[in-house]
Each structure stands twice: as C-alpha cells, then as structure tokens.
Amino acid sequence: MTEKASGCEVELSRNRFINQEAFVSHANAALTPRARLRLAQFVVEEGWTYAAAAKMFMVSPRTAKKWADRFRAEGAAGMVDRSSRPRHSPNKTSQQVMRRIVDVRWRKRLGPVQIAGRLGVPASTVHAVLTRCRINRLSYIDRVTGEPLRRYEHDYPGSLIHVDVTKFANIPDGGGHRFLSREHGRRNRQRTAHRTGERAGNWRPRIGIAFLHTVIDDHSRMAYAEIQSDEKAVTAIGVLRRAVAWFAERGVTVERVLSDNGSAYVSYAWRDACAELNITPKRTRPYRPQTNGKIERFHRTLGDGWAYARFYESTDQRNTALPGWLHFYNHHRAHSAIGGRPPVTRLTNLPGHHI
Structure with missing residues (x-):
C-alpha cells in the first residue's frame, strides 16, 4: 500500500x-x-x-x-499530550493584586464578592485566585490566625497518641429530653435524682456527668475510650496505662502522648507515669485546641454515632453500647482522612483485623 x-x-x-x-x-x-x-x-x-x-x-x-x-x-x-497553557498571558492577574486578595481573605475572612468590592476587581477573578491558592473555602483557613490550616500526620502507628476527656450528662431512667418532650424528660430527671439521693426542691435535679477518657492514634485513628466518674490525674493515668497495653496487644508501641493543659496532664504524677511507660509527654499550646484537633473531631463523631445516636432509657444502657460502637468505628467505619478505609486497616501487623 x-x-x-x-x-x-x-x-x-x-x-x-x-x-x-x-x-x-x-x-x-x-x-x-x-x-x-x-x-x-x-x-x-x-x-x-x-x-x-x-x-x-x-x-x-x-x-x-x-x-x-x-x-x-x-x-x-x-x-503525548501537551499543555494548552499559553506561553504569554498579558491579561493575567498581577502578583500584587493576588497578594492583596489573599491578604484580605486571611485577615477578614470575606467572600469573593466582598473582596471584589473592596479591591475593585471582578468577583470571578477573586474566586480564581482563591482557588489557585487553595483557600477558596473558609474551612481551609484557621479561625484564630487567619492562615491556611497546616495538617500533619505521623508516619506510623504509635508515634503519637492523643488523649483528652469529654463529658456527657447522664441519662435519667426512662429517657432524656433529647428524644422525649422537655416536660417528660424533666419528670424522669426528678425521679432519678430522688432515687440517687439528690434533693430536687427548687433546685435543678442533678443526675451526674459521665467523664469519657479518650485515646486516639495519630496515624491509624484507632480509638480507645473509658467511661469514668472523674477526670483526676490518678484516673487519667490509669486510662493511659490500659490504653498503652491495649495498643501493645495490637502490635503498636506508643512513643509520644499529646494532651491539653488540663490539671491531670500537667501534674507531676502524669509526668512520672509517662517516664515509667517510656513515653514522651507533649502538651498543646494554651488556648489552641486545634493542635489536638484529631481527638476533638473524634469527640464529635462519638456524640453523633454513640451518645446521641438513638434513644437510651438509662445511662447504663448507653454505657453498654459503647464497646460495640468502638469496634464498629475501629474495624468497619470508613474514615475520610485515611482514604475511606477503617482505622484498623493501617495496622498491617494485626492478625484477623478484617473480621
């Protein structure tokens, strides 16, 4: 041919x-x-x-x-394909204008239309600049400093664990106001308070608070939690010891622990316990909960998935459901931060972790 x-x-x-x-x-x-x-x-x-x-x-x-x-x-x-980008762009937004747009975005947290009105440029140009700089969503910007969020993740399980305490009000016998009417929940609270020795009278009846001590691995997001009656140093140390043993059973050696500046975590007893366990204690900067953001986000997931997920007739019923939910979270729940897989998939040396 x-x-x-x-x-x-x-x-x-x-x-x-x-x-x-x-x-x-x-x-x-x-x-x-x-x-x-x-x-x-x-x-x-x-x-x-x-x-x-x-x-x-x-x-x-x-x-x-x-x-x-x-x-x-x-x-x-x-x-092969070639880039369709032009060699010269005479109408491209100047670096000076881009810096002004980014500066207003960081300092004022304004949207494209508001920034355009301030600087006298089209809103479409502002949006294009924000997208190019990857700050087109306010969730990408730190609320305190106005700077882009800096996310981090340790390289392997056990390199860092986060610890914290969150609180949930106990549930009166018969259920609380979240799933019942406020009047019905108030009556259940009064009856439960009388049975526990609390005086109702003109005072708001109290049925107590559950202190949930939580531990989460920075790399794998594997979570451990215990319900306790207080948040004292001796209680937090006991939770840490049991959490370290729980992670060790899964082939994870804890090296560092990050906490906030609560009284339990700044105590000498906490420091000595970490030294005994050969763990380096670290604390967040004061008034800076974002540093411990992984466990703060876990607390929200914990509330939505366990504490307030369904109607509980008593505190004991809710407490009984916690181990099952933790197993679901660690072994079956898809985690968006680790590619839509459950946390246990990052513990590659754990036998039978897919069941």
Missing part, C-alpha cells in the same frame, strides 16, 4: 485496530497516544495518504497531517 489504501483494506485495518484499542483514556477520546503513533507510522513509514489514514482512525486529514509532522520532527516522544 504505497499511495492509497483501498476501501476494504482500510476497513479491515480499522476493525483490527479498534479491537486493539479497547481501552482509551476517556469515552470521547478520538486518538490516544498509541493511536497517534500508529497513524503517524502509517503515513511516514508505510506511505499512506493523509486522507486514507484519517478515514481509518475517523479523524480529519488535517489532524492526520498534524501527528505525522510531529512524528517526523520529534519521533514517538511527540505523541
């Missing part, structure tokens, strides 16, 4: 090539890099005309000429 391929030959070649090109880059791709190379080889090496090669690959003769010319000039390397 030196000058022009016959219709039958072109059709046979086309069918044979389509079978070979079953997988393309996307559904509407006219030519993949491999198809471009074949087209160019037919024209340059086998002498096909542009029209014949274009008919076989179902493109225009102009397209066939383009790839053949590029093959002559660059060889097979010229068949």
